[in-house]
Every structure is written in C-alpha cells, then in structure tokens.
Amino acid sequence: MIPNLVTVMDKPVLDLEKTLIEATSVVERWFRMAWQDYTPPFYCSVDLRNSGFKLAPVDTNLFPGGFNNLASDMLPLAVQAAMSAIEKYCPSAKNLLLIPEKHTRNQHYLESVSRLMEILRQTGLDIRLGSLSDKAAQSSSITLPDGPTVVVEPVKRINSGRRVGLDDFNPCIILLNNDLSAGTPDVLQNVYEQNLFPPLHAGWTIRRKSNHFAAYDDVVRRFSRTVGIDPWLVNPYFARCSDVDFEEKAGAECLAEQVQSVLNRIRRKYREYGIKEKPFAIIKADAGTYGMGIMTVSDAKEVLNLNRRQRNKMAVIKDGQAVREVLVQEGVHSFERVNDAVAEPVVYMIDRYVVGGFYRVNASRDIDENLNVPGAEFVPLPFSQQHTLPDVTAAPGTSEPNRYYLYGVVARLALLAASVELEKTDPDMQ
Amino acid sequence: MIPNLVTVMDKPVLDLEKTLIEATSVVERWFRMAWQDYTPPFYCSVDLRNSGFKLAPVDTNLFPGGFNNLASDMLPLAVQAAMSAIEKYCPSAKNLLLIPEKHTRNQHYLESVSRLMEILRQTGLDIRLGSLSDKAAQSSSITLPDGPTVVVEPVKRINSGRRVGLDDFNPCIILLNNDLSAGTPDVLQNVYEQNLFPPLHAGWTIRRKSNHFAAYDDVVRRFSRTVGIDPWLVNPYFARCSDVDFEEKAGAECLAEQVQSVLNRIRRKYREYGIKEKPFAIIKADAGTYGMGIMTVSDAKEVLNLNRRQRNKMAVIKDGQAVREVLVQEGVHSFERVNDAVAEPVVYMIDRYVVGGFYRVNASRDIDENLNVPGAEFVPLPFSQQHTLPDVTAAPGTSEPNRYYLYGVVARLALLAASVELEKTDPDMQ
Numbered sequence: 001m002i003p004n005l006v007t008v009m010d011k012p013v014l015d016l017e018k019t020l021i022e023a024t025s026v027v028e029r030w031f032r033m034a035w036q037d038y039t040p041p042f043y044c045s046v047d048l049r050n051s052g053f054k055l056a057p058v059d060t061n062l063f064p065g066g067f068n069n070l071a072s073d074m075l076p077l078a079v080q081a082a083m084s085a086i087e088k089y090c091p092s093a094k095n096l097l098l099i100p101e102k103h104t105r106n107q108h109y110l111e112s113v114s115r116l117m118e119i120l121r122q123t124g125l126d127i128r129l130g131s132l133s134d135k136a137a138q139s140s141s142i143t144l145p146d147g148p149t150v151v152v153e154p155v156k157r158i159n160s161g162r163r164v165g166l167d168d169f170n171p172c173i174i175l176l177n178n179d180l181s182a183g184t185p186d187v188l189q190n191v192y193e194q195n196l197f198p199p200l201h202a203g204w205t206i207r208r209k210s211n212h213f214a215a216y217d218d219v220v221r222r223f224s225r226t227v228g229i230d231p232w233l234v235n236p237y238f239a240r241c242s243d244v245d246f247e248e249k250a251g252a253e254c255l256a257e258q259v260q261s262v263l264n265r266i267r268r269k270y271r272e273y274g275i276k277e278k279p280f281a282i283i284k285a286d287a288g289t290y291g292m293g294i295m296t297v298s299d300a301k302e303v304l305n306l307n308r309r310q311r312n313k314m315a316v317i318k319d320g321q322a323v324r325e326v327l328v329q330e331g332v333h334s335f336e337r338v339n340d341a342v343a344e345p346v347v348y349m350i351d352r353y354v355v356g357g358f359y360r361v362n363a364s365r366d367i368d369e370n371l372n373v374p375g376a377e378f379v380p381l382p383f384s385q386q387h388t389l390p391d392v393t394a395a396p397g398t399s400e401p402n403r404y405y406l407y408g409v410v411a412r413l414a415l416l417a418a419s420v421e422l423e424k425t426d427p428d429m430q
Numbered sequence: 431m432i433p434n435l436v437t438v439m440d441k442p443v444l445d446l447e448k449t450l451i452e453a454t455s456v457v458e459r460w461f462r463m464a465w466q467d468y469t470p471p472f473y474c475s476v477d478l479r480n481s482g483f484k485l486a487p488v489d490t491n492l493f494p495g496g497f498n499n500l501a502s503d504m505l506p507l508a509v510q511a512a513m514s515a516i517e518k519y520c521p522s523a524k525n526l527l528l529i530p531e532k533h534t535r536n537q538h539y540l541e542s543v544s545r546l547m548e549i550l551r552q553t554g555l556d557i558r559l560g561s562l563s564d565k566a567a568q569s570s571s572i573t574l575p576d577g578p579t580v581v582v583e584p585v586k587r588i589n590s591g592r593r594v595g596l597d598d599f600n601p602c603i604i605l606l607n608n609d610l611s612a613g614t615p616d617v618l619q620n621v622y623e624q625n626l627f628p629p630l631h632a633g634w635t636i637r638r639k640s641n642h643f644a645a646y647d648d649v650v651r652r653f654s655r656t657v658g659i660d661p662w663l664v665n666p667y668f669a670r671c672s673d674v675d676f677e678e679k680a681g682a683e684c685l686a687e688q689v690q691s692v693l694n695r696i697r698r699k700y701r702e703y704g705i706k707e708k709p710f711a712i713i714k715a716d717a718g719t720y721g722m723g724i725m726t727v728s729d730a731k732e733v734l735n736l737n738r739r740q741r742n743k744m745a746v747i748k749d750g751q752a753v754r755e756v757l758v759q760e761g762v763h764s765f766e767r768v769n770d771a772v773a774e775p776v777v778y779m780i781d782r783y784v785v786g787g788f789y790r791v792n793a794s795r796d797i798d799e800n801l802n803v804p805g806a807e808f809v810p811l812p813f814s815q816q817h818t819l820p821d822v823t824a825a826p827g828t829s830e831p832n833r834y835y836l837y838g839v840v841a842r843l844a845l846l847a848a849s850v851e852l853e854k855t856d857p858d859m860q
Contacts, residue, residue, distance in 0.1 A: 024551065024552060024554075025551050025552075025554050025555055025556055026554070027554070028513075028552060028553055028554030028555075029523075029524060029554030029555070030554070031554065032513070032516070032517055032521060032522075032523075032553070032554045033521070033522060035517070036521050036522070072816075072819075073503055073815075073816060074506070075816065075818065075819050076504070076507055076816045076817070076818035076819065077506055077507060077510060079818045079819065080507060080510055080511065080783050080818070081510065083458075083462070083783070084514055086462070087462055087465070091462060091463070091466050092462075092463060092466070093459075093462075094459060118819060119819075121454065121455050122454060122455075122458060122818060122819060123458055123462070124454075124455050124456070124457070124458030124459030124460070124461070124462045125455055125458075125459070126455055147823075353510050353513070385503075386502075386503060386505065386506045387506070388505065388506035388509045388510070388552060389502075389505050389506065389509065389548060389549075389552060393577075
C-alpha cells in the first residue's frame with residue numbers, strides 16, 4: 001500500500017521522480033563519487049515531507065531511534081551496511097559499547113535499542129550497553145521487549161584513563177544513541193584511541209540545524225546541477241536568529257524579519273509553479289530534537305504577539321536546555337495520506353546505504369504541523385517494498401519502489417550534508 | 431515453506447546449526463578478519479548438499495548464472511553488495527563491460543543476464559554487453575525477457591591496444607559471466623589498466639576443482655578450530671587423478687584406487703556417527719562445469735568396467751574439452767525434499783556478502799545424483815526469508831532464517847576458499 005498524495009499539484013514531484021528514476025546510474029555514480037570525498041555518519045535517519053510540489057528533508061537525526069519500526073524483511077540490508085561500516089573503521093573489532101538515551105523505560109525506545117543490538121551483533125561484535133547517568137555508579141538491568149534482560153553499566157575510563165569502556169569490556173567502537181542534549185559528559189572527552197560515533201560535536205549541545213541546512217544547500221546545488229533539477233524542489237529555505245529569548249521577548253524583531261523573508265521567497269516560488277497553497281514557516285530551536293520548541297507561522301506578525309503559553313513552549317527544550325538560537329524554515333506541507341491520516345516518511349541509513357524506512361502516521365495532526373510531538377501517538381507503517389531497484393517502466397506516482405527510491409535519494413542528500421556539516425564543524429579541524 | 435529433511439539421522443546438522451547460531455558473533459568476526467587477508471571474488475554461487483548428517487559445498491561457481499531465481503525482495507542486498515565491490519575496485523567507474531556466455535538464446539540465462547545488468551546499473555554504472563565470439567565481428571541484438579532489446583557488441587582492444595572495450599565504450603571494469611571453457615581469448619590477455627573479474631585463471635581452461643577443494647580443506651580446518659566443530663561435517667573428502675583418458679581406458683587404476691580410498695574414509699566417518707546410509711563417490715572432470723562429465727559410484731570396481739556409453743559421457747565436457755584430470759569427491763546425499771522432489775540449495779554471493787539463494791528442485795532425479803544436468807527441468811524455489819538474522823530462540827531445524835544462515839556460513843567458507851585458491855593459482859604470483 002502506497003500512501004495517497006492528496007493534492008491537486010503533484011506534477012513537480014512526479015516529474016522529479018521521473019527524472020531521477022531515468023537518471024539512476026548518474027545519481028548513484030554521483031553519490032559514489034561524493035563518498036570518496038566525505039565519510040558518512042555511522043547511522044542517520046531523515047524525516048521527509050512530500051507536498052506533491054516539493055519533497056524535502058526537515059530533520060536529520062544523527063542518533064536515530066525507531067529501528068524497531070523498519071520492516072523485518074529489510075533488516076539484512078542494515079546488517080550488511082553495518083558490516084561495511086565496522087570493517088572500515090575497526091576491522092578487528094570484537095566489542096562495541098552502545099550508549100542509549102537515559103529514558104530507558106520507554107518501551108518503544110527499548111525495542112529500537114534491542115533491534116539495533118541485534119543488527120550490530122550480526123556484524124561479529126559483542127555488544128554491551130553503557131550509561132552516562134551520574135547516578136549510574138552501579139549497573140542496572142532492563143528487560144528488553146523481546147524477552148532478554150540486558151545490563152546497563154556505568155561508562156568509565158579504563159586502561160589508565162586512555163580509553164572508554166566498562167568493567168572487563170574494552171570496546172573498539174563507542175556508538176552513541178544518546179544525543180547529548182544534557183551536555184557533553186567528561187567521561188567521553190579526549191577519546192583518541194577508540195572510534196566514537198557520532199563525534200561529540202554531533203551532540204545537541206554543540207550541533208546546530210542551521211549548519212546542517214547550510215551544508216544541505218551546498219550539496220543540493222551540486223546535485224541539482226548534475227541531474228538538471230530546480231534545487232528548490234528538494235530544499236527548504238531557511239534563516240536563523242541568534243540571541244532570541246522567548247521568556248524575555250528578546251529577538252522577536254529578528255524572527256519576524258526572517259519569517260517575512262522566508263515567506264516572501266516561498267511566495268515567489270509558489271507563483272513560479274502556480275501553487276495555490278498557503279505558504280508557512282516553521283520556527284524551531286537551532287539546537288535540539290524530540291519535536292520540542294517548534295511552532296508553525298504563516299504571518300510574520302504572529303511572532304511579535306506570542307502569548308505566555310506559546311513563549312513557554314518555545315523557551316525550553318529537551319533536558320531543560322534554554323533556546324537562544326532559532327531556525328526559521330520553509331514549511332513543507334504533508335500531503336501524503338494513509339486513509340485520512342497525515343503520513344510522513346522517515347528514511348534510515350547506516351553508513352552510506354539506505355536500509356529502510358517507514359511512515360509516521362498521525363491522524364490527530366494537521367498538514368502543516370510537526371508530527372513528532374512528545375508523547376504523540378503515531379503509527380509506524382514500514383515501507384512495504386524495497387527501495388533499491390526502481391521500476392523504470394512504471395508511470396510516475398504508481399510504483400512503490402520508485403517513490404521509496406526517490407525518498408532514498410533525498411535522504412542521502414541529507415546524509416551527505418550531515419557529513420559535510422560534521423567535517424566543517426569539527427573542532428579539531430578549526 | 432522450508433524443505434523437509436527426510437532422514438533418520440539429522441542430529442549432526444541440527445547440532446551444527448545450534449552451534450553456529452549461538453556463535454554468530456564469533457562466526458561473523460572470523461569472516462571479517464579473514465576478509466582482511468583475502469579479497470573475495472566479485473561474485474560467486476555455491477551448490478550445497480544437506481544430508482542431515484553433513485552439509486557441504488559440492489560446486490563453487492565463479493561465473494554464476496541464475497540471478498533471475500533469487501527472490502526479488504532480496505535484490506537490494508545484491509545492489510548494496512555490488513556497490514561495495516565497485517567502490518573498492520573502481521570508485522570512479524562509469525562503465526562496466528559484461529561478457530556473457532555465448533548461448534544467448536537460452537531464455538533462462540538471458541533472464542539472469544538481464545537481472546545482473548539491473549543490479550549493476552543501480553551501482554551507478556552504464557552496462558554494455560560484449561561478445562567473445564569469433565563470428566561477432568558485428569553487433570547483434572537480443573531481446574531480453576522483460577522487454578528491452580540489448581545489443582551485444584564485439585569485444586575489442588581500444589586505446590592503442592592497451593585497454594579492452596567496445597566502440598565508444600571504455601570500461602573501468604570487465605565482468606566475465608563467461609567461464610572461458612572454450613579457452614582464454616587473446617583479446618582478454620594482458621589487461622593491466624582495467625579490472626578484469628574474475629581473473630583469467632578462474633576460467634575453466636585453467637581452473638581446477640581440486641585446487642578449490644584443497645583451499646577449502648585449509649579454510650575449514652581453521653574455521654572448525656575457532657567454532658569447535660568436526661570439519662568433516664561441512665567438508666567432503668576428495669582425491670584426484672591426472673592422465674585419465676576415458677576413451678582409451680587409461681588411468682582407470684588410479685581412479686579405482688582413489689574411489690576406494692575416499693569410500694574407506696567415508697565409511698570410517700559413517701561408523702563414527704552411526705550413519706546407516708550407503709557411502710558413494712562422485713567422479714567428475716577436475717576442470718569444467720554445466721553438470722557434464724559426472725558419475726556416481728559406490729564401488730571402486732565400477733570404474734574398471736565402464737561401458738562405451740559411460741566412457742563417452744565422461745570423456746568430453748562443455749565446449750568439446752577433453753577430460754584428462756579427474757576429481758573423486760565424497761558423495762553427499764540430498765535429503766532435503768520439497769513435496770517428494772529432491773531440493774539442493776544454491777547460495778549467491780557478491781563481494782563478501784550473501785545476497786540470496788534458492789533451491790534447485792528436481793522431481794526426476796535420485797538422492798545421489800547430480801541435479802544440474804544439461805537441459806534438466808528444475809524448479810527454482812527462492813529462499814523465502816532473509817538469511818542474515820537468525821532466530822537464537824528457535825529450536826534447531828524449525829526456523830527458516832536459521833537454516834539459511836547456516837547455508838550462508840558454509841557457502842561463505844567456499845567463497846573464502848575460492849579467494850585462497852585464486853591467490854595461490856595466480857600465474858603472476860608464481
């Protein structure tokens with residue numbers, strides 16, 4: 001089952017599909033060459049939005065959860081991709097330390113951790129879980145959804161402080177599934193002898209969405225030139241404001257100005273394509289995740305007149321971080337529907353390979369709202385077919401593999417942007 | 431649906447399954463380390479036989495056909511594996527020249543070539559077909575089963591003879607799907623600037639099965655030590671005779687002696703395991719393929735008393751090659767059944783990854799006969815589930831992924847043996 005595109009204006013994305021399906025060998029070679037210059041993140045998930053006239057990434061997650069939502073038939077792709085990554089970084093690796101989020105009582109998240117451990121074990125690794133919690137001086141055990149009980153042990157420095165590990169566990173690779181929103185812990189500083197993925201500057205204490213989308217701009221410009229498309233079709237406009245303080249009403253003018261500018265640029269494009277929809281912008285914290293600190297505006301004046309509730313909502317995000325830097329991003333309508341519910345595709349990658357995806361389906365949200373709200377009930381709908389081998393003979397919009405292939409291409413552009421971003425923001429390279 | 435094992439003695443293979451499933455992280459790490467020392471062939475298929483008390487490769491094909499028989503759901507694994515291979519050998523590759531067998535009117539073979547082209551195109555390559563036929567001074571076109579017409583062009587030297595290609599086509603990779611039984615063509619000699627896979631000495635003019643199984647002996651010895659199994663469980667005994675001439679009745683004594691020796695060794699093992707089946711040996715050409723020149727014997731005397739028809743059958747194989755060197759191999763019963771038909775698993779690999787498999791099902795053959803006879807009607811039954819993620823909680827013999835995983839492990843041992851063999855027999859390394 002392929003979600004319906006409920007829009008009168010689906011020609012631009014169908015044309016995009018046609019162009020990319022016909023150009024697969026060019027597209028794939030372009031990526032192959034790009035990965036000669038950049039190292040992909042260990043893993044990544046990308047939230048996409050498809051409005052029929054635009055298909056764009058809106059969030060690139062370097063600490064992906066949700067592995068439990070992938071179709072189990074496609075998991076061998078994840079194993080194979082992980083094998084390729086492990087072999088590249090640490091061919092003789094025996095041990096991998098996985099550091100999950102602290103909210104280890106969330107059943108969905110535990111299912112994802114469990115699935116991720118299963119994938120990684122098949123690459124020939126012993127996997128143990130480490131905790132960054134200050135309180136975790138002792139081990140604790142959690143019972144995974146599929147039965148086994150797993151011990152989470154306090155992460156510590158070992159080998160005279162030169163390495164990071166656990167008691168009796170000296171990993172070659174430390175894989176963070178914790179986005180470090182609470183800050184970069186001392187125990188992970190100055191790790192030189194081991195592989196630490198993603199690097200610390202990918203954590204939300206340091207990472208900025210605006211750096212990512214600036215890199216994405218650049219990646220999309222080069223890609224669009226190669227395949228001959230309008231970069232706007234896959235790229236949302238964005239701007240940023242620093243020194244914003246929602247509590248103190250500081251920085252509202254900058255926000256209003258940038259919202260105005262983004263909306264104006266969208267209007268020009270809508271006129272060019274004859275799009276009748278109402279333009280809108282998304283305001284979100286430049287650092288941070290979990291769908292916190294996000295609002296939708298369709299008029300710059302709205303940001304000048306926020307009420308207390310709205311300001312409180314925007315002021316603080318995950319782990320109590322205060323919001324100072326703000327991203328203003330072109331809103332992309334979600335016109336994909338499963339039954340009547342809005343469906344947003346999420347694409348998963350390990351190393352440079354797309355390993356699967358699913359639709360985040362949410363009946364209770366509107367087309368211009370963020371679907372990834374804390375505690376939101378969403379129904380994951382795994383991509384029901386493979387995404388790798390498009391059907392060159394199918395009419396645009398009729399083939400599931402073709403739509404998923406398209407999603408895989410756009411998601412990989414975001415993946416490549418993350419690689420460029422992480423290289424540019426690497427403090428050791430400054 | 432998983433084929434039935436129709437045998438009273440299935441404990442050895444069920445124990446093997448249990449041992450390997452429990453040791454997956456050790457097994458996978460062992461392979462990861464092995465691939466640090468050896469380069470896998472570009473692609474490979476391995477015919478296995480499962481008797482319940484033994485699971486062994488009987489043929490390792492370095493020019494695999496049959497890609498059309500793989501489950502289409504699993505094809506993304508093939509694409510991903512091929513991407514990884516292309517990136518390793520020729521990261522900037524734009525063109526790949528595929529050289530198929532000459533019998534291009536065989537519809538099944540054409541379907542395999544078509545599928546292979548589809549897989550390779552998705553790695554970002556333009557694929558064209560080249561012909562080694564002397565008569566192919568001009569291009570000819572063939573209509574592929576799925577519709578498109580493809581041109582097969584004469585392979586020639588280009589760039590002042592330094593490279594191999596077609597008119598207006600300068601490939602980075604030349605991929606042979608032609609096993610060179612007819613000899614090594616001059617046009618492929620002395621290719622230094624391009625990647626030629628598999629190397630010429632993998633062609634049946636030069637390759638010997640006995641070299642492969644000698645390398646397999648060595649690989650299995652090391653693997654068995656690591657995981658703690660009896661190497662015989664996955665390894666057939668073998669011996670060889672040179673200077674055999676079936677037409678002239680020369681070399682029969684050597685054959686009888688080696689058959690006797692192999693049968694004696696089998697009997698000892700059967701006694702050790704309490705196996706009541708009748709031991710048998712397979713006699714086949716040491717060079718060659720296509721199931722030609724193969725016979726089954728259960729008594730050494732049989733080879734001393736071959737009638738004219740039997741001698742003629744053994745004397746000449748594919749492309750009229752005369753048989754001089756002969757392999758005597760322990761026979762492995764096929765006790766897998768789909769309905770009442772004998773089912774032999776075939777496992778496909780690209781680079782170092784298992785990308786799928788199928789059962790060769792043949793109702794008209796007996797358990798100790800070769801199923802791959804020319805023109806034999808066999809029904810391919812694609813492996814119906816993934817093979818990468820075993821179910822550690824399943825009882826041995828009840829889980830499809832577990833049986834396929836087991837097959838994948840044994841097939842990869844043969845793949846590794848092929849790598850060792852090709853390195854040892856490389857004329858440039860002598």
